[in-house]
Amino acid sequence: MSFTSVEYIFFLLTAVALCRCMPRRLQPLWILLVSCVFYALWDPRALIPLCGATFLAYFAALRIETAAEGRARQIAAYGSVIVLVAVLLLLKDLPRSSRPFDWLTPLGISYYTFKLVSYVLDVFWGKQRAERDPIAFASYAVFFPQIVAGPIQRSADYLPQVRTPQPFSRSLLARGTGRIALGLFKKLVIADNIGLTLNAVYGGVHGFSGAPLLLAFYLFPIQLYADFSGLTDIAIGSALLLGIESPENFNHPFSATNISEYWRRWHMSLTNWTVDYVLTPLRMATRNWNQVGLVFSICANMMSVALWHGITWSFFAFGLVHSVFVSLDALSTKPRKAFFKANPSWKRWAGWAGPVLTFHLVAFGMVFWRARTVSDALWILTRMWAPLGALTSGIAEFARSAGWRSLAVGLAAFAVLELAEKCRPQAPIVWSLQSSPRWLRWSAYGVSSLVLLVGLLLMFVHGSVREPFLYEVF
Amino acid sequence: MTTQLSPEQIKTELTGIFRKVFDDPLLTLRDDMKAADVEGWDSLSHITLIVSIERSFRIKVTLAEIQRLNDVGALIQLIHQKVH
DSSP states (O other), rough: OOTTTTHHHHHHHEEEEEEEHSOGHHHHHHHHHHHHHHHHHOOOHHHHHHHHHHHHHHHHHHHHHHHHHHHHHHHHHHHHHHHHHHHHHHHSSSSSSSOOOOOOOOOHHHHHHHHHHHHHHHHHHSOOOOOHHHHHHHHHHOHHHEEEEOOOHHHHHHHHHHHHHOOOOOHHHHHHHHHHHHHIIIIIIHHHHHHHHHHHHHTTTGGGGGGHHHHHHHHHHOOOOOOOOHHHHHHHHHHHTOOOOOOOSOOGGGGOOSHHHHOOOOOHHHHHHHHIIIIIHHHHHHHHHHHHHHHHHHHHHHHHHHHHHSHHEEEEEHHHHHHHHHHHHHHHHHHHHHHHHHHHHHHHHHHHHHHHHHHOOOOHHHHHHSSSHHHHHHHHHOOOOOOOOHHHHHHHHHHHHHHHHHHHHHHHHHHHHHHHHHHOOOSSSHHHHHOOHHHHHHHHHHHHHHHHHHHHHHHHGGGGGGGTTTTTTO | SSSSSHHHHHHHHHHHHHHHTTTTTTTTOOTTTOOGGGGTOOOHHHHHHHHHHHHTTTEEEEEEEEOOOSSSSHHHHHHHHHHH
């Protein structure tokens, strides 16, 4: 059941309505039940590894907390983490023909594995207590808004919330539905329209040169951002309607002034996870190797992020490119700071040039992410150059053949969204609405309902030609 | 480094380390200060900071101890426990 399907909207509305009708003590059980139903609708067999992983993490954490001596605690912690990661690699990255069962990769296996690994290690490190309530804990692993593609919420943040979900209110309803509507807009209007054009290029890159490849280079980061942040918005909005606040995944990534800052703004819940559970342990272990340890830890971290997407040469190249970029950024931090201190007038230029340069580095890396092979990626990067005159006519010609309307709609919608983000006042609009006169408030509710209704109708109409989310497969 | 340091003495010593690591000679530490309050205090500079603290106070900090640190106050408390 896709997040952009009408079935999902009805499933969510039913889940939320019944959740809000029942006593608060039963709500965690209800969240667990509807999450299991959501998951089983995808493939009931996939519940087996999910339940196994949940049981393992639950009992391992209890063992860690009750074990008196260090060795038993270590065996429970490291043993369970090794098993969780091994099952993830087995079911996600092993070719289907080599798997013990002919299964598709279970939906969201990366996301629930990351949640469970972080929980076990947090208990082991003494950052949080082991959860006694099996229902609350199981609902953490299988929570349906977050299982498709995150955000990866930490147990210390989720568990207190599921025990006492936020009471239902107009403000919560407005925030939740607004966030879902924003996600649908990003996905259906921006990402899918831009994607229509880009699919034509990435489907057979060797048939193109010049302008179409250059368009693909610049537009794919925008498509991926709209697609993935749209998916995250729907997840966050759905969780909000059930009374759970989720962590944010994006914070204006294309305004980052350097590549390290970009990674702190892009897929934040994953990068925070790898910082805590990959980068920091590696950096601590290699802290006396000076710069060699720094570069080694960064490369291992970036390669783990890249190869998590899939063990292919394209993702390997993506990881390698970002390992180099982030290492160079880390190694040059001090000299850059010293330079700007000595030449403060350059800082203004850096503030302007930084995001432009960073966007180009990101777009360069994403060519490897999106291309089917390294050879396709290299074709794009070497054949996209053309004289300015040829470029202009090439873009016009390509836009005509690939359907300029969808591209124009997607780009215009992206521009409107960015403009709205820039103009948005600090206070969320729903709070201002609540203190507005009744006629204005109800007019806003009326217009929002109409927009949602039109959106739902569009989803009915376009249901059969829906593009899957790019991050659904991980 | 003496093993009879008070939390205030540790804070003074720590301020010097922070100023050097983050290249900010005017930096003043507060107990409730977190990474977000100091420019440049990210995951990588955090380990550089820990290494400087280990060398300066002649202590060893474990990964689990680092993971539990929430703010500067907790860091001072950790150093205080380690040097005594």
